[in-house]
Amino acid sequence: MLDFTAVVPSIPYILKGIGITLQIVVGATILGLVLGVLLALCKIGKITILRLLADFYTSIFRGTPLVLQLMLIYYAIPQLFDIQIDPMPAAILAFGLNSGAYISEIIRGGINAVDKGQLEASLALGIPYTKMMKDIILPQAMKNIMPALMNEFITLNKESAIVTVIGALDIMRRAVVVGGSNYHYLEALIVAGVIYYIMTLILTFLGKMLEKRMRRSD
Template sequence: MNLNFVRMIDLHSCLFAQLNLDFSRITPSIPYIFGGIWVTLQFTLLSAIFGFIWGTILSLLKISSIKPLYWFGMAYTSIFRGTPLLVTLSLIYFATPQLTGYNISGFQAGVITFSLNSGAYISEVIRAGILAVDKGQTEAAMSLGVSYKPMMLDVILPQAIKNILPALVNESIALLKDSALVSTIGATDLLRRAQIVGAEKYVYFEPLLIVAVVYYLMVMSLTLSANLLEQRLRKSS
């Protein structure tokens, strides 16, 4: 048994040698790379929260009977869905100092950009969820004298969110993966730190491979957590 284990180790060592891989060169820098996990998670969490709030507001505008609000919501979504995310990110990061005189950081520019962009996509998801709720729910609330705001907050939106939870999870996963784009404007997230280590050590594959594994583990953790939440919601309904 021990002999087989030794042979397996030798086989893996030969394979790494043939692929010219040497993780020992970046071992001292691994804690620095892992430090980007908190930056990535913090960025993703803030963008998801602000994007969800803004997306909810936009979804209400899109179902509003007031035409200017309706057209604003539709035009906003059209602009952000039709513009590449990297272009929007670069525009906010580089144009803000020119227009306002404020030197915005890469982290701030990323949160603003991803919140605005995510809000556009989430608004369509929430709008579809609201429209999918049985109209009898609205009619029953109105017959009981419930005003529009509490009806939406207490009756319609909870049911809509329960129905669109898988779509919201997919949007969160996309947001987590797309967060790597903030590395292009200097934010020290996972990808940016891996690039820095690669430039210092003159090796790129090893740090990027570590980052890819970390992103995969984070996405899988988010997926499993969402599945558990969805099961609980189904049991409670």
């Protein structure tokens, strides 16, 4: 029988993990977005070495488990450089580097979807490539790929639960701690699942609102 009475007093403790989860997700998203833009520009650019390096980077981070990347950063960096890295920075770095690989493909697809006439007209008018990408191509691409970017953000929010393996006190880790303290793991994990589900619903709603606003601004 489920007995949530043993877990209810600890729900505020679990809820405090929302702040940790959001810090990781927001920090990783910012890092991933910046990195994704740079990688996408390298992939569509004419410099062969940069294009090959960007493709290689993407293949590595898309081809290996995220939990492996997280543990390599958390355990290998201290071993290699004799420094200590806390769980939060390690999580943001790992998620950001991983997310950048996926976002780069999303942005590359968005850029390629922009009407070629825009590019040709800009070149005909003598607009510098950097200015053209910043002011003309990328803004249009971002509108096209906003649903995919929001989906990546929501996925990152759920995948952030794996930081429990390095001891970060996020929602999942706190639920495990509560379960271990009173031996009601199932109830504590159900509470954590409900919290993640509600967060996903909220992020989905905010994403749809942002999409509608961007469509109205066209």
